[in-house]
Amino acid sequence: xxxxxxxxxxxxxxxxxxxxxxxxxxxxxxxxxxxxxxxxxxxxxxxxxxxxxxxxxxxxxxxxxxxxxxxxxxxxxxxxxxxxxxxxxxxxxxxxxxxxxxxxxxxxxxxxxxxxxxxxxxxxxxxxxxxxxxxxxxxxxxxxxxxxxxxxxxxxxxxxxxxxxxxxxxxxxxxxxxxxxxxxxxxxxxxxxxxxxxxxxxxxxxxxxxxxxxxxxxxxxxxxxxxxxxxxxxxxxxxxxxxxxxxxxxxxxxxxxxxxxxxxxxxxxxxxxxxxxxxxxxxxxxxxxxxxxxxxxxxxxxxxxxxxxxxxxxxxxxxxxxxxxxxxxxxxxxxxxxxxxxxxxxxxxxxxxxxxxxxxxxxxxxxxxxxxxxxxxxxxxxxxxxxxxxxxxxxxxxxxxxxxxxxxxxxxxxxxxxxxxxxxxxxxxxxxxxxxxxxxxxxxxxxxxxxxxxxxxxxxxxxxxxxxxxxxxxxxxxxxxxxxxxxxxxxxxxxxxxxxxxxxxxxxxxxxxxxxxxxxxxxxxxxxx
Amino acid sequence: xxxxxxxxxxxxxxxxxxxxxxxxxxxxxxxxxxxxxxxxxxxxxxxxxxxxxxxxxxxxxxxxxxxxxxxxxxxxxxxxxxxxxxxxxxxxxxxxxxxxxxxxxxxxxxxxxxxxxxxxxxxxxxxxxxxxxxxxxxxxxxxxxxxxxxxxxxxxxxxxxxxxxxxxxxxxxxxx
Numbered sequence: 001x002x003x004x005x006x007x008x009x010x011x012x013x014x015x016x017x018x019x020x021x022x023x024x025x026x027x028x029x030x031x032x033x034x035x036x037x038x039x040x041x042x043x044x045x046x047x048x049x050x051x052x053x054x055x056x057x058x059x060x061x062x063x064x065x066x067x068x069x070x071x072x073x074x075x076x077x078x079x080x081x082x083x084x085x086x087x088x089x090x091x092x093x094x095x096x097x098x099x100x101x102x103x104x105x106x107x108x109x110x111x112x113x114x115x116x117x118x119x120x121x122x123x124x125x126x127x128x129x130x131x132x133x134x135x136x137x138x139x140x141x142x143x144x145x146x147x148x149x150x151x152x153x154x155x156x157x158x159x160x161x162x163x164x165x166x167x168x169x170x171x172x173x174x175x176x177x178x179x180x181x182x183x184x185x186x187x188x189x190x191x192x193x194x195x196x197x198x199x200x201x202x203x204x205x206x207x208x209x210x211x212x213x214x215x216x217x218x219x220x221x222x223x224x225x226x227x228x229x230x231x232x233x234x235x236x237x238x239x240x241x242x243x244x245x246x247x248x249x250x251x252x253x254x255x256x257x258x259x260x261x262x263x264x265x266x267x268x269x270x271x272x273x274x275x276x277x278x279x280x281x282x283x284x285x286x287x288x289x290x291x292x293x294x295x296x297x298x299x300x301x302x303x304x305x306x307x308x309x310x311x312x313x314x315x316x317x318x319x320x321x322x323x324x325x326x327x328x329x330x331x332x333x334x335x336x337x338x339x340x341x342x343x344x345x346x347x348x349x350x351x352x353x354x355x356x357x358x359x360x361x362x363x364x365x366x367x368x369x370x371x372x373x374x375x376x377x378x379x380x381x382x383x384x385x386x387x388x389x390x391x392x393x394x395x396x397x398x399x400x401x402x403x404x405x406x407x408x409x410x411x412x413x414x415x416x417x418x419x420x421x422x423x424x425x426x427x428x429x430x431x432x433x434x435x436x437x438x439x440x441x442x443x444x445x446x447x448x449x450x451x452x453x454x455x456x457x458x459x460x461x462x463x464x465x466x467x468x469x470x471x472x473x474x475x476x477x478x479x480x481x482x483x484x485x486x487x488x489x490x491x492x493x494x495x496x497x498x499x500x501x502x503x504x505x506x507x508x509x510x511x512x513x514x515x516x517x518x519x520x521x522x523x524x525x526x527x528x529x
Numbered sequence: 530x531x532x533x534x535x536x537x538x539x540x541x542x543x544x545x546x547x548x549x550x551x552x553x554x555x556x557x558x559x560x561x562x563x564x565x566x567x568x569x570x571x572x573x574x575x576x577x578x579x580x581x582x583x584x585x586x587x588x589x590x591x592x593x594x595x596x597x598x599x600x601x602x603x604x605x606x607x608x609x610x611x612x613x614x615x616x617x618x619x620x621x622x623x624x625x626x627x628x629x630x631x632x633x634x635x636x637x638x639x640x641x642x643x644x645x646x647x648x649x650x651x652x653x654x655x656x657x658x659x660x661x662x663x664x665x666x667x668x669x670x671x672x673x674x675x676x677x678x679x680x681x682x683x684x685x686x687x688x689x690x691x692x693x694x695x696x697x698x699x700x701x702x703x704x705x
Contacts, residue, residue: 367656371538372628376656379630379683382589382596383572406631406655434601437587439572445603476538482604484555484562485576486597487533487544489588490608492553492566 013037013088013112013329017081018056020092021071022397023413024305025052028090031321040084042077044070046405051397058084065407071095074102078109088112088328090321094409097304098125098175114328116282116303124278124301128172128210134298137277139270142289142297144212153193156211160189163211169193171200172208177247179203182214217463218289220244221256221296223271224312224320226338227280228327234339235268236316237356239308242462243451245374250444250467251363251451252308254315255356256290257422257460263294264355274301282327283309283320289464307364307414310395314360314418359422361429363452365396366410369442370476378406382440387432391418391425394436404441412443426458446476532611537604543611593684622671624686625662631655633675633687642670644690651675651687667693 015038018028025041029052032039041056046065053059060080062070070076072095081089089106091097097115100122106113115121124130131141144167145159160167160183169192171179179200181192193209201207219242227233240256241249259267271286278301285306287299309320318338326336333339369377384400396413398404404412415432419425433449451457456470463469535542545556555562567575574586576599587598597604635652638644644664651662672689675681 375629375660377629378655382591383587408656410656437598439587439589439596439598440591442605478537478602478604480557480560481562482597482599482602483535483542483544484557485586485599486535486595486604486606487546488553488555488564488566489574490595491531491546
């Protein structure tokens with residue numbers, strides 16, 4: 001769409017509304033501060049006391065905690081921007097970040113949207129269109145068959161034999177694993193198509209489906225792209241995100257342990273070819289599946305900042321959020337100093353990624369109870385101590401005294417580490433996770449640490465079935481000494497009533513005890529004989 | 530000396546705790562730990578073992594659960610005194626509990642229904658994920674404690690199940 005028709009403001013950004021919550025809102029506020037931009041947070045009723053709501057210069061209430069009534073509500077978000085005098089909206093990831101209609105509405109309201117033009121979001125958001133576009137750009141998509149509303153789901157049944165089993169049924173408008181089904185046998189296909197279509201229609205208002213061959217022993221490898229409004233596009237290296245649970249990424253790293261310089265430049269060229277074909281502007285991610293023999297297939301394009309963007313930042317030195325604001329005001333990559341590592345000429349001439357600098361790993365810390373099958377575990381943050389130190393970055397939405405609400409995604413924070421080598425980064429992550437104290441709300445910290453310490457992970461032997469293969473039977477396994485310490489502390493707490501004769505220990509646990517009572521002068525064991 | 534029962538998830542651990550002067554002796558199964566505890570602030574403790582090595586522990590007690598961070602491990606345990614542990618009485622209805630806080634999206638049975646082991650009883654949703662509370666064994670639903678749309682806390686009893694294999698109330702004397 002021509003810029004004149006959008007009504008987008010020109011000139012400098014002054015005040016940014018961040019249409020998101022949690023760690024990513026905090027991370028974007030940080031970038032704004034560095035750029036000297038004013039910030040406006042939005043919060044649902046469940047989040048009025050959240051960290052992001054406290055940190056921003058202004059706070060706008062969005063409405064009830066239900067995402068549809070708050071963070072997903074186009075009108076309320078745009079009204080909040082108008083009320084607060086914001087000229088720009090950054091959508092973060094998730095929520096409205098890939099809603100083309102929202103990007104259009106923002107432009108129509110005379111505000112700037114930090115992301116690709118609405119038409120680009122719409123084109124790539126339709127997975128079947130994106131597959132065709134990649135194919136035309138000379139990049140092979142995962143073998144499959146698709147777009148099938150025109151011909152009906154029965155047409156897919158006819159095409160399934162050509163695709164081969166097992167296969168994946170996916171939603172054209174898909175995301176987040178919804179409308180996605182693994183089908184092992186032809187006989188299961190009609191039922192899978194029917195239920196996937198229902199789910200896709202409910203989730204996206206669009207029941208169109210396509211098929212992809214289920215590739216075995218593959219890695220999820222994706223390339224960070226960055227384009228400016230002048231048509232320059234570069235690749236900023238790959239990330240490997242094979243450690244996934246229920247189609248949700250859990251651990252990501254850059255570079256991929258299986259991508260060498262030759263493969264890296266092929267991946268970069270493919271990603272840039274897709275981005276150019278889509279007239280891509282701003283940051284985005286081109287996702288591929290990489291087979292054991294080094295072939296790769298196009299999966300999809302995510303037209304937004306990615307959760308795992310920090311591993312690219314640490315290995316390239318590029319602050320992707322600041323770059324987003326830069327290209328949003330029309331700066332070229334050259335002007336932002338991103339294009340060149342000494343190379344002259346335009347970025348168009350050099351699509352290849354600069355070599356990655358060292359190794360970075362990210363772990364997603366989620367409110368999940370590993371002892372109850374990773375059930376969501378919202379709860380109060382009673383004690384919080386986040387790791388820090390050389391090469392350790394924590395992007396967190398947590399604060400002590402806050403209660404994690406049940407209404408949203410379970411992602412609490414991300415621990416990102418950097419070191420010169422992968423082995424060094426693994427050791428650093430292990431220690432960073434060990435130092436992360438979150439009490440009051442169950443988390444997956446112990447699980448993450450076991451994955452990081454697994455020998456298959458340290459070998460770099462990571463495929464998308466890694467967790468099913470190595471951690472299907474995993475249970476929490478606190479050592480006896482942890483139980484002993486818990487028993488000792490419980491016994492040592494101050495006694496509310498007089499200790500019973502001959503019993504020096506118990507009775508204390510029932511004492512009402514305020515963890516925030518810093519005036520405590522209790523001495524352990526002091527009242528016992 | 531005190532006998533404690535610690536429960537973490539489906540794990541149950543018994544511990545005997547004795548204090549001798551500044552030393553706390555904890556026996557867990559075949560392990561014996563001799564610890565000295567020093568409270569540095571309301572949630573921070575230095576725990577020194579027999580070998581003289583100090584370990585920093587963070588710990589807090591909340592809503593009946595003791596949370597502990599020690600040497601990179603996080604533990605959430607419910608503690609009871611072994612003596613105070615209620616005797617298992619087979620004919621008492623079993624409370625089915627919510628494993629997480631959330632909103633009840635569906636109550637799949639009615640009071641009085643006979644249910645099979647594994648049958649869904651109540652569906653709870655939180656953080657965009659559903660959790661199905663199922664009957665752990667065959668029996669009859671004697672009470673439903675929640676309604677669709679209601680918010681529940683973790684550990685809240687959502688339904689009571691009378692096991693099919695137990696006698697009806699009144700047919701056997703209760704333990705004094």
